[in-house]
Amino acid sequence: xSLLIHLSWTFALLSVLAVGGGTAVLPExxxxxxxxxxxxxxxxxxIYSIGQLxxxxxxxxxxVIGYQIAGLIGVGVVLxxxxxxxxxxxxxxxRIWNRFGESPWRxxxxxxxEPISIGLMSSGVYAVAKASVVSxxxxxxxxxxxxxxxxxxxxxxxxxxxxxxxxxLLMFFLN
Amino acid sequence: MSxxxxxxxxxxxxxxTPSLRDLFTQFFIIGAVSFGGGIIxxxxxxxxxxxxxxxxxxxxxxxxxxxxxPGLNSVNLAVLAGDHLRGWQGAVIAxxxxxxxxxxxxxxxxxxxxxxxxxxxxxxILTGIAAAATGLLAAVTYKIGDTHWRHVKxxxxxxxxxxxxxxxxxxxxYVILIMAPISIYLYRPGQTQ
Numbered sequence: 439x440s441l442l443i444h445l446s447w448t449f450a451l452l453s454v455l456a457v458g459g460g461t462a463v464l465p466e467x468x469x470x471x472x473x474x475x476x477x478x479x480x481x482x483x484x485i486y487s488i489g490q491l492x493x494x495x496x497x498x499x500x501x502v503i504g505y506q507i508a509g510l511i512g513v514g515v516v517l518x519x520x521x522x523x524x525x526x527x528x529x530x531x532x533r534i535w536n537r538f539g540e541s542p543w544r545x546x547x548x549x550x551x552e553p554i555s556i557g558l559m560s561s562g563v564y565a566v567a568k569a570s571v572v573s574x575x576x577x578x579x580x581x582x583x584x585x586x587x588x589x590x591x592x593x594x595x596x597x598x599x600x601x602x603x604x605x606x607l608l609m610f611f612l613n
Numbered sequence: 614m615s616x617x618x619x620x621x622x623x624x625x626x627x628x629x630t631p632s633l634r635d636l637f638t639q640f641f642i643i644g645a646v647s648f649g650g651g652i653i654x655x656x657x658x659x660x661x662x663x664x665x666x667x668x669x670x671x672x673x674x675x676x677x678x679x680x681x682x683p684g685l686n687s688v689n690l691a692v693l694a695g696d697h698l699r700g701w702q703g704a705v706i707a708x709x710x711x712x713x714x715x716x717x718x719x720x721x722x723x724x725x726x727x728x729x730x731x732x733x734x735x736x737x738i739l740t741g742i743a744a745a746a747t748g749l750l751a752a753v754t755y756k757i758g759d760t761h762w763r764h765v766k767x768x769x770x771x772x773x774x775x776x777x778x779x780x781x782x783x784x785x786x787y788v789i790l791i792m793a794p795i796s797i798y799l800y801r802p803g804q805t806q
Contacts, residue, residue, distance in 0.1 A: 455785050456683045459757075461750065465778060466785040487742040488722045490749060494644040494715020495652060495685045501716055502723030513720060521712070524684025525692050529704055531682050532675065532693040542802035548681045550796035553767040554789065555680075557774025559754040564779045567747045576744035583748025588755065595648040598745040605741020606734070 442515050445507060448474070449500065449519040456524060458555020460497030464562035467500075468569075475507050479569035486566060490598055575612070579605045629665060631698055633706050639664070640691055640710030652687035652711075660694055667694060688712065770796050 448470055456463045464486075471477040477485075485506070489499025497520075504516030535544075571577050579601045586597045631639070643655045653676065660667045667675070675697070679689035688708055695707030729735050761767035770792065777788045 454683050455789070456685070457789070458680065460685050461754070463785065469782075483743040483746075484726065484739045485723070487739055487746045488726055489719055490742070490746045491648075491722060492715045492719035493646060493648045494712055494719075495687050497685055498712060498715045498719045499723075501720055502726070505720065505723050506727060517716070521684070521688060521708070524682065525688060525704075525708060528678065528682040528684055528689040528692050529696060529701070532678055532696055535674070535678055546800045546802050546804075547797055548677055550770075550793070550800035551681055553761050553770035554774050554792050554796055556754065556758045556761055556767075557771040557792070558778060558785070558788070559757065560771060560775045561778040563747065563751045563754050564775070566743075566750055570740070570743035570747045572740070576740060579741060579744040580748040580751070583745040584752050585748075587749055587752035593648065594749055598742055598749060601745030601748070602738050602742030605744060606737040609737040609740065 442508060442511065444474070445504065445512060446515045446519040449504075449516050450523050453520045453522070453524040454527070457551060458558060460495070460500075461562040462555050462558035465558075465565035468565050471503065475503075477503060477506060481506070483566060483569040487570075487598075487602075491595060575605060575608050631664070631666065633699060633702060636695060636699060636703055637706045637710040640695075640707045641713060644711040645714035653690065656687060656690050656694070666698055671697070766799055770799065 452463045452467055452470075455466065468479065468482050471482060472479060482503075485499050485502045488502055489496045492498060500516050500520050501513050504512035504514075506512075508515065538544075567580065571580050583597055583601050586592055587594055639659055643652060643659060647655050657672060661669055661672050675690055675693040676686070678693060679686045682689055688711060691707040691711045692704045695703035695705070697703075699706070726735070726739075755762070758771070761771065773795075774788060774792050777783045777791060778785070783791075
């Protein structure tokens with residue numbers, strides 16, 4: 439029971455802190471999960487990758503984390519605690535905004551928060567890269583994917599599946 | 614309560630107000646087909662172009678709130694659009710529709726992973742996918758950063774945030790407590806971009 443409460447509190451906190459989207463809390467999530475729930479970095483990156491393969495918001499991967507920690511009940515707890523607090527805040531903010539409309543301070547705060555969330559996202563990239571870029575092959579795969587996503591219109595899922603397959607083959611033959 | 618009345622008044626004015634079932638179905642479709650991100654783009658096509666449930670201006674305003682508030686931008690947008698169209702019930706229905714298909718799939722994958730994590734072929738495949746996913750995340754971050762990478766002020770805030778978070782390894786609340794006042798001061802009304 440205390441595990442579920444701990445899990446719920448953790449994800450509720452991450453939900454409220456996820457300013458700028460879920461990727462902003464990736465490094466924090468990784469640290470907390472490693473220290474308090476025994477999800478190591480490799481597992482975390484694997485679960486993150488699984489999230490990339492499903493449609494919808496890619497942060498739905500938090501459900502897999504809930505499953506790993508506490509089974510199906512964990513999934514329910516994580517679903518509610520990760521999506522409810524931020525959605526409620528946004529819901530009421532939307533109603534307040536509709537009442538007040540555009541003001542110079544609202545614009546300023548929004549402009550000020552944007553670079554912070556981009557900085558946090560960069561930290562997310564760094565955290566995931568530290569755990570996933572572990573050899574020359576993985577570095578090459580990451581860079582090729584980066585190039586393909588930025589420069590072509592190929593569906594990202596195909597790029598990721600292709601890189602995963604190719605990487606697996608390379609690592610299989612080189613080991 | 615007054616906003617409820619206001620919403621009801623709005624409902625009777627709009628001719629293109631969707632039923633809750635229609636709202637669920639449309640967001641469900643987005644949640645089911647938006648492989649590889651870009652959900653916001655799908656939402657815009659639905660809300661502004663396909664069904665004309667929101668004007669382009671309303672969409673941009675809601676997008677701005679979605680990005681400023683905590684939580685996933687695509688989910689926040691579903692909350693706001695749902696509330697706009699059908700009040701709190703609409704918000705709940707649109708959000709559930711959006712996350713339902715992906716939740717089922719990701720959970721399916723997760724269960725396979727949990728039961729097959731020790732299989733020898735799983736590790737190299739997921740290692741490859743993880744490396745590619747890192748490339749994708751970097752690309753998405755670069756794209757979302759957009760013009761911020763070229764503005765000195767933005768870049769300084771980005772770099773300081775990154776250093777506090779990744780190099781000094783401060784907890785996220787402290788990073789925000791330090792950076793938010795500095796950044797809001799830098800971007801206070803009357804300042805140029």
